[in-house]
Amino acid sequence: MNPDHRGMQGIRAIFFDYGGTLDAPGVAWLDRLYGYSTRIGYHVAFSRFRDAYIKAHRGLEREFPSHLDLEGVIRELIRRTLLSLGTSDWVLTNQLTRVFCRDSREHICRNLQVLARLKRLYRIGVISNGFGNLEGICRETGLIYGVDLMLDARTFGCTKPTRAIFMAALEAVGVAPEQALMVGNSLHKDVRGAIAAGMNAVWLVPPKVRKSAAKLDKDVMVISSLDELESLLLMQQAA
Numbered sequence: 001m002n003p004d005h006r007g008m009q010g011i012r013a014i015f016f017d018y019g020g021t022l023d024a025p026g027v028a029w030l031d032r033l034y035g036y037s038t039r040i041g042y043h044v045a046f047s048r049f050r051d052a053y054i055k056a057h058r059g060l061e062r063e064f065p066s067h068l069d070l071e072g073v074i075r076e077l078i079r080r081t082l083l084s085l086g087t088s089d090w091v092l093t094n095q096l097t098r099v100f101c102r103d104s105r106e107h108i109c110r111n112l113q114v115l116a117r118l119k120r121l122y123r124i125g126v127i128s129n130g131f132g133n134l135e136g137i138c139r140e141t142g143l144i145y146g147v148d149l150m151l152d153a154r155t156f157g158c159t160k161p162t163r164a165i166f167m168a169a170l171e172a173v174g175v176a177p178e179q180a181l182m183v184g185n186s187l188h189k190d191v192r193g194a195i196a197a198g199m200n201a202v203w204l205v206p207p208k209v210r211k212s213a214a215k216l217d218k219d220v221m222v223i224s225s226l227d228e229l230e231s232l233l234l235m236q237q238a239a
Helices: 029-040 046-063 070-084 090-118 134-141 163-173 187-196 207-216 226-238
Strands: 013-016 123-128 149-152 180-184 200-204 221-223
Touching (some): 013 163, 029 046, 029 070, 029 090, 046 070, 070 090, 090 134, 090 226, 123 134, 134 149, 149 163, 163 187, 180 187, 207 221, 221 226
Parallel strands (some): 013 123, 013 180, 123 149, 200 221
C-alpha cells in the first residue's frame, strides 16, 4: 500500500490523540512507564505491572482529577501503580515521574513545530481520553498555541472510540467526517473509532513495530512520526 494516497485528499481538519501521540512517538503510557522502571532497575513481570497500572488508572479516572498538572497526574499514577505492586518507594516514584515528564515535554516541543506548520493549512484539534485536565496540560506544555480545539473525554461525557466524541469534534471545527483525519497511537480507540465515524485515520507506532503493526490491518495507514505525517500531507497538497 502506498500510504500517501490514502485518506489525504480533501482534508480540512486534523485531530490528534494526546497520550502516546503528541507526548511520545506512538508509545502508550503503560509501555513507557514499564520501560523506564526496568531501565532504572525496578524489575517486575509485565503482566503484574500492567494489572497494577490499569487499577491505578481506573481509580484516578473515577476521581476526575482535573486540577492536576502533567507532573501531578503522572506522579499520582505512578504512586498508585507502585503501591498496588507493594511498594511506596518515593525515590523510585520521583525518578519515574522526572524521566516521564522530561521525555513528554521534549516530544511535545518537537511536535509543536509540526503543529505550527500544519495549523497554517488545517484546523487542528486534540481529542483525549484523559483525566479531565487536558486543557491545563495543553496550557502548561504550550500545546494550546498549536491547536484550535481541545476535547477532553472526561468533561465531554464519553470516551473514544464512541462515535459521539468524534462527531462533536467535527461539529466544533465545522468539517464533514470525510474532511477530517484522526492521528493516534491506539488502533482501537483512535483509528478504528474515527473510521467508524466516517473519518480518515492514521496509526502512529514506533519504528521498531511498524512492520508488524501494518500487518494487523492492511487498510490502515501507519506512520512513525508527525514529521512523516507532515511530509505525506505536503506531497498530497503538491499532487
